[in-house]
Amino acid sequence: MDQSASRELAGIAALAARSVGDRLREAFRSRPAVRTKRDFHDPVTEHDRAAEDIIRAVIAAECPDSVIVGEEGGVRRADGGEADAAEEGAVDGRVRWYVDPIDGTANFAAGVPFFCVSVAAAAGDEVVAGVVYDPMREEEFTAGPDGAFLGGRRLRSAGAASDREAMLLTSYPSSRDLAVEGEAALGRFGRLVTSFAAVRRPGSAALKLAHVAAGWSDVAFGMGASPWDVAAGSLLVRRAGGVYIPLGGSVFRVGGYLAHVGGFDLAGSALPEVARLRPAQISG
Structure with a gap:
């Protein structure tokens, strides 16, 4: 995939991730009702599914000929049609989106401000764009062909040696x-x-x-x-x-x-x- 296409996908990922920021901030520390999935260590709230629906709608409007792989909604084409399981490689040659509407649901539900929205785009066997958005701190981490950025600042992953x-x-x-x-x-x-x-x-x-x-x-x-x-x-x-x-x-x-x-x-x-x-x- 060329760099201009990757930049466009990074922009869509950022738009999709930010689209649920207001909802999550408003719901934070409201102690929403919690259901469980695999076991009681794996919670989900009404806001997880609602946020994913919003993100899916944004992606469908911006990139309709793609496949969305979401934690809550599974694998579906952005236009609403059925899609095959998307593990490694392309699905009909389409861009694949990997969406976690609230990564850190247990923290979100309990009122601990360490959770985020994660949206990534993949082409073939490569992730080509990604955004991790922390709605409580309004921090948007973006990765694309030009590097990784927090807002407009380039990130450099450097620190301890041992x-x-x-x-x-x-x-x-x-x-x-x-x-x-x-x-x-x-x-x-x-x-x-x-x-x-x-x-x-x-x-x-x-x-x-x-x-x-x-x-x-x-x-x-x-x-x-x-x-x-x-x-x-x-x-x-x-x-x-x-x-x-x-x-x-x-x-x-x-x-x-x-x-x-x-x-x-x-x-x-x-x-x-x-x-x-x-x-x-x-x-x-």
């Missing part, structure tokens, strides 16, 4: 990690706590990746992420000069992720052991 200086943002271990790995997960988490200068569990994979892209944190790590959680953030990190590693082999598959600022010594970190990285993943 674990003992670094801030790690992680969701590991989740309840699912504990169910699968048992006590071993707690041991791995302990390894991270003792190795890194600081470890935080703020929620919202997309916003964690945006903070790594900005150099506000040094490393982000999680397991079991969906494409809509990480598509935009992965491009932000890479365009800012950081490193993004999809632990499932592709950003378009459900799997883990690891991202770090440029210049971080991954080979000397505790993360390869905890994340069970292959040598090729460590060396890039």
Whole structure:
């Protein structure tokens, strides 16, 4: 895809993400009713689906001949028609949009101001544009062919060089990690706590990746992420000069992720052991 087309898609992503800002700010700390999806650790509110509907409408108006892969609404053509599952590669050669209307729903529902809107565009097997929008701070992180930006300021993903200086943002271990790995997960988490200068569990994979892209944190790590959680953030990190590693082999598959600022010594970190990285993943 040429650069002008990617820039246009980045503009549409920003328009779509910002279209729900007012609604989310107004609903914040209203303690909305919460339902659950997979289990009680996976909440959803009326605002998740309503925000996704608004975002889908914006994309349909701006880019009707495309496919939208949303956390709440699944895979559908922007014009409302059915679409095949969109994992890796094109769907009928169309642009694919990966939409998470509220990444960090548990935080949003409880009144913790760490959540965001994530919108990314992909062509073939490549994410070509992405926006992570923090409506509470009015911060818009945008990635496209020209780099990664916060507002009009170019982002540079730079920070700590080693674990003992670094801030790690992680969701590991989740309840699912504990169910699968048992006590071993707690041991791995302990390894991270003792190795890194600081470890935080703020929620919202997309916003964690945006903070790594900005150099506000040094490393982000999680397991079991969906494409809509990480598509935009992965491009932000890479365009800012950081490193993004999809632990499932592709950003378009459900799997883990690891991202770090440029210049971080991954080979000397505790993360390869905890994340069970292959040598090729460590060396890039």
